[in-house]
Amino acid sequence: MLSTLMSDTPEHEGPASEHEGPTSDQREGSGYDFHEIQERWLPVWDERAPFRSGLPGDDRPKKYILDMFPYPSGDLHMGHAEAYALGDVISRYWVQRGFNVMHPIGWDAFGLPAENAAIKRGENPMRWTYENIAQQKSSMRRYACSFDWDRVLNTCDPEYYRWNQWFFLQMFERGLAYRKASNVNWCPNCQTVLANEQVVAGQCERCDTLVTKKKLTQWYLRITDYADRLLNDMSQLEGQWPEKVLLMQRNWIGRSTGAEVQFAIEGRDQPVTVYTTRPDTLFGATFFVVAADSDLAAELAADSPAHAEFTSYLEQVKQVSEMDRLDSSRAKSGVFLQRYAINPVNGERIPVWASDYVLADYGTGAIMAVPAHDQRDLDFARAFNLPIQVVVDAGEDPAVTGIATADDGPHVNSGPLDGMAKAEAIEAMLAVLAERGTGQPSVNYRLRDWLISRQRYWGTPIPIIHCPTCGEVPVPLDQLPVELPPADGLDLKPKGASPLGAAVEWASVACPKCGAAATRDPDTMDTFVDSSWYYLRYVDPRDDTRAFDPAKVREWLPVDQYVGGVTHAILHLLYSRFFTKVLYDMGLVDFTEPFTRLLNQGMVVMSGSAMSKSRGNVVRLSDELAVHGVDAIRLTMVFAGPPEDDVDWADVSPAGSRKFLARAWRLSGDVTSAPDADRSTGDLALRKATHRAVHDAAQAVESFRFNVAIARAMELVNATRKAIDTGCGPADPAVREAAEAVAIMLSLVAPYTAEDMWARLGHEPCVALAGWPAVDPALLVEESVICAVQVGGKVRDRLEVAPTISEEDLRELALASASVSAALEGRGIKVVIVRPPKLVNIVPE
């Protein structure tokens, strides 16, 4: 069957547009018809499934290449086309290198986009989601991604989210999942809470609505327990992940070191603790501020004459949007609570204020204000005419300049600290505090616990039952999964409470402990829970006895290469790293970092800006594929530049890509030697070009310089064309060797063209499994190289020399050059730098 197809794959079988009758070979380029080639090979690949991984008896070494899985919100777009083309080059390369590559795909199928779209169209989110998945799956198949289609998973399948629930309960048991009441980020439009990570510049990352605060009792995962490990384990990722991502993670975790200091408050039994990174400036603390929205502020204001003023201020604070609150240029506001704190080092009475510039949920929600050396404190002091005490002499007087001095300098007005520099003063102050029992060193993080409750339908139900007597009761493991009730009949419109609560039959259950009437937790989980461990599930997505088999995970993980957008630099990657560490502690995995190497591809933009409907600059992938074909689009994406850079579709040429593919493809039709021709007898120059190209392309691919790898393939195509037309001729075995090498190189990026070339060269499918050509080191050695001879750094002559030429010989040769003597103009020679075989630099006096 296939051999028949192959053997009569003639170049005359072109499209209708092609001329009839006899014409010269030079016309044959138009015989390249990507439509026909795509239709021919897709079914063959379906049948042969060349990318199944981990089959029994497969003893190739294992490699795990992972693309970030897509949201099924519509068909694939240009961004997908770029990301998956890049991941595919890497995956296909390692397959060619003889690895048993697991390259899976799945769908991140729960979440707000799907649900909102479903509401808008009055549809069922499940049906809508699965339809999109089917659409994307079919597009990906046509796009010829080297996925192992036996490992597909959808996070919205109960077989998958069951294990979300299982993980949640494991964490609940370990105290890592807990419920607490606090002021949470609330999106009034989505009508749901948001994690800190989902608030971007004070706005909802989904709909850009201004985020407000709301006091709610919600489920959290205790990621802060892992803050130090999330930070320290990044040493494993240095050099493997983009430096930028590591930096963003570091900043997000935001570890700071300082001290906790206890301040007595007049009229209060217990002292109040503050956190400061500058305990050395304690003598400069001239007032004390508590977060206006903290419990402490309310308590201190309760029996104060300032009570009424405070209450109205608090109301005012609550009105301020998150957006405005984050504006650091906003004028400081606050209320004097008519209370006093006592500075523990000098006994000074300092006024206590409430303000919204102090955050209730960072540190202790209260600060000692040192206006001379903290800009925010200074702004506040100037606004309310509070005293400013300089304790570090850094030149300018902040009270005059309005600029707080945070620099190092000798301490003044600081008793025993006087004259000390910052580091020394911090040490000394910590000793003083320790001695008096009023403070100790402390570490704080910007990172907060991960809020995972969502008041929406399309997600994983939280497997907890609320019992009036037993409290929070986990759903027994044998009752998992807690499946979502059908959406039909439920009002999914956001209204502040989860739609699941309205599914009365579903929500009403007997308490597993006492049997009394109880209700299910109506919230669903943040979908980042789903994506925090999906890479583990791929080892066996159909395992219905556990989330994953630890033995199989040991075989495949950690992921060797992860490919995805930088948009997930914080959220998804941080959460996944956290999950992995928890699983490590549970003894289920034997590694602490899930993704060994990370590649962040850029975006596809149009004329300098992101594609958007409002801009009207959206390029449709399906249109591009129809005009240029899958291979040309993939090639264009990969050849455009370094993978991390954005691809501007206005700057690239898919038509040029197609022309190159046709040119390469034509080589395969010109070869007249037999498939078993003895390559070693071929034209030496072309053979050298082939082996050089194969060698350099491999190096380029391994260092993510895919555009360079393609340039090497283009050079080889050009050299082969020349050899056929004006060199050794089409019958030379070197031409066959070169054409085959081109086919294999192209198989990474243009699989249809490569497969067709392979067939025309007389081989069985699949070219993807042909194996990367072995490079003969002898053929990488040049017989001669051009040596540049410089005089005073300027090239004055070029010599053809043996690559093995000695330093002495080369020096002699260079000095003998007529051009050199001319350039020297009679000057003497100061020094001669000889770097055989490529360069000599003669420096005149």
Add this chain to the structure above:
RNA sequence: GUCCGAGUGGCGGAAUGGCAGACGCGCUAGCUUGAGGUGCUAGUUCCCUUUACGGGGAAUGGGGGUUCAAGUCCCCCCUCGGACACCA
């Protein structure tokens, strides 16, 4: 404001401190063609010089430095992009 990146032809981009501009797009000329959104050949950083072959000089945002040698390393400045942004 703070912290990161990045600036190379008309364009996308190449270049272990060692001949800047690989490869491609675009453009120009020629050939092929009934025709060209085809194919092939040649050319294409800028300036000066030469009838021509050729020759010379300048050039990797700007300025300094290290070096025999700098797009690459160091310092200052400019521009653009990104991330974070009251985190005490």
